[in-house]
Amino acid sequence: MIWFDIQELERGLRNGEISDKGIFNYLLGNLILFSISPLIAGDDSSTIVMILFQVLFTIAITAIGTKKVFDINESGDRKDFFKRYLALSFVTGIRLLVFCLIIAIPVGITFGIVGINPNATPNSEGFFDLIFIVGTSVIYYYMLLNSFKRVSHGKQNQPVIE
Numbered sequence: 001m002i003w004f005d006i007q008e009l010e011r012g013l014r015n016g017e018i019s020d021k022g023i024f025n026y027l028l029g030n031l032i033l034f035s036i037s038p039l040i041a042g043d044d045s046s047t048i049v050m051i052l053f054q055v056l057f058t059i060a061i062t063a064i065g066t067k068k069v070f071d072i073n074e075s076g077d078r079k080d081f082f083k084r085y086l087a088l089s090f091v092t093g094i095r096l097l098v099f100c101l102i103i104a105i106p107v108g109i110t111f112g113i114v115g116i117n118p119n120a121t122p123n124s125e126g127f128f129d130l131i132f133i134v135g136t137s138v139i140y141y142y143m144l145l146n147s148f149k150r151v152s153h154g155k156q157n158q159p160v161i162e
Contacts, residue, residue, distance in 0.1 A: 001025045004098070006091050010151045013084050023083045026090040033093060050126025057134050065141030069148050076152025088147045096140050 001022060002009045012018045066085075073081045111118070118128035 001029075002087075002091060003094060004091065006088070006095065006147055009087055009091050010147055013080065013087060013151045014154060016080075018083065018087060020083075023086050026086040029090045030086060030093070033090075047123060047126055050123065050130060054126070054130050054133050057130065058137060061134065061137040061141065065137070065144065068141070069144055072145060072148045073152045076149070077154070079152070084148065084151055088144060088151070092140060092143045092147060096136060096143065100136060 002012070009018070069085065070081060073079075073084065119125040
């Protein structure tokens with residue numbers, strides 16, 4: 001199972017080298033991550049309006065992003081959509097998590113030193129969470145779209161948006 005090297009995974013998918021058992025492992029990994037992600041987020045004391053906005057934006061970004069990913073696969077070789085989606089989404093998620101941690105640690109330390117508390121009130125916490133959720137979701141689907149284009153169109157290291 002490839003955990004981080006997206007180019008190796010893309011090559012394996014393009015060449016049909018990833019088995020159904022391997023794809024099952026990616027499905028299992030995705031399900032585990034989806035199961036524990038609410039626990040990692042911690043206590044959410046945001047207002048109900050902010051939570052509603054978070055849910056609506058997440059659903060919209062997920063639906064639009066997944067549709068675009070499907071369309072890219074259909075405009076390419078039209079093969080193995082679910083196999084590719086499960087594998088690429090897992091590795092993309094891991095890569096984005098590592099990137100977010102690398103950014104969050106120094107930002108959190110800087111906020112602490114400067115005295116900025118994005119969770120000072122329920123509204124500010126909700127707004128901060130909303131910005132974070134929308135930002136990471138858009139980045140996630142941008143990364144996933146690029147991977148799908150490289151795999152389904154047989155092109156390496158070509159971004160969707162240039």
